[in-house]
Amino acid sequence: MQITSRLTVAAHTLAVIEYFKDKNKTTSDFIASSVGVNPVVIRRILLQLKDAGFIDVARGSGGATLKKRPEEITLLDIYRAVDCVEEGALFHFHENPNPDCPVGSRIHAALDGYLLQAQQAMENSLNSVTLRDVLNHFSA
Amino acid sequence: MQITSRLTVAAHTLAVIEYFKDKNKTTSDFIASSVGVNPVVIRRILLQLKDAGFIDVARGSGGATLKKRPEEITLLDIYRAVDCVEEGALFHFHENPNPDCPVGSRIHAALDGYLLQAQQAMENSLNSVTLRDVLNHFSA
DNA sequence: ATAGATGTAATCAGAAAGGTTACAACAATA
DNA sequence: TATTGTTGTAACCTTTCTGATTACATCTAT
Secondary structure (H helix, E strand, O other): OOEOOHHHHHHHHHHHHHHOOOOOOOOHHHHHHHHOOOHHHHHHHHHHHHHOOOEEEOOOOOOEEEOOOHHHOEHHHHHHHOOOOHHHOOEOOOOOOOOOOOOOOOHHHHHHHHHHHHHHHHHHHHHOOEHHHHHHOOOO | OOEOOHHHHHHHHHHHHHHOOOOOOOOHHHHHHHHOOOHHHHHHHHHHHHHOOOEEEOOOOOOEEEOOOHHHOEHHHHHHHOOOOHHHOOEOOOOOOOOOOOOOOOHHHHHHHHHHHHHHHHHHHHHOOEHHHHHHOOOO
């Protein structure tokens, strides 16, 4: 089981929007051909990025543009915008531990803190990287 | 999308094995009733924990016992033993970025390092917690 | 021999992702 | 104002992955 590719697709999408901002109109078709997925998949992600306030999408005429500066958008922001994980919980807990068992009744409390720590360690790492950092890989 | 509950089920399983070691025979049925899942699910996980060298499982007579001390087993060890994530890659990368696009051809290289860092931050956190730490929540 | 377990295959249902088609709504422009 | 190219969005499909469940051969202690 892996975290959905929406994160990498969304990051790729934002990179395309910025990289081609002066060269091409970045329509869902254009982005889709760079990412290698169906345009509708891109449109769905564009909606999520728009809802998050990262981009503007032009109805009618078409094309997306960044609304924030690349250094203001982190991988964690993107990760959250595209709902990579249900209810923000990375680890899925089995749902019916036996409340009448001394272990079953306390296993949730015993593990939750550690699991949350691990999740936050991951999120902190994602939060330390901005879209600018990613774009820097395309300049040279 | 979330990480499979096999991690929490396996941790729960090991906790039961240790907690009840002098009180009960910890068969797959017994463990299953504490965890709240089907006994076959437990047996499959017992096999993985056995393959990892954490436990012995008695055929015939039944019951599982720890083979290592609880302080020698970390949550990361368990996480890896039960294959929570395919090929060790937490993030799923979209598979067909366009090699003829300046962004598509380099997006993998641009993101991989950051994603790996985030994954390792999570794994390091899991690695800092042992089964002993978890068991301590059941002593008081 | 028997009884109680484990090991393991086979099958099923449900969830989630992504692919795809289709089309209404929209905005620029000819 | 009609056309054209896009976006927004619904609907449906396929694939994949869990975990549930049934079934049974195998094993071991008694």
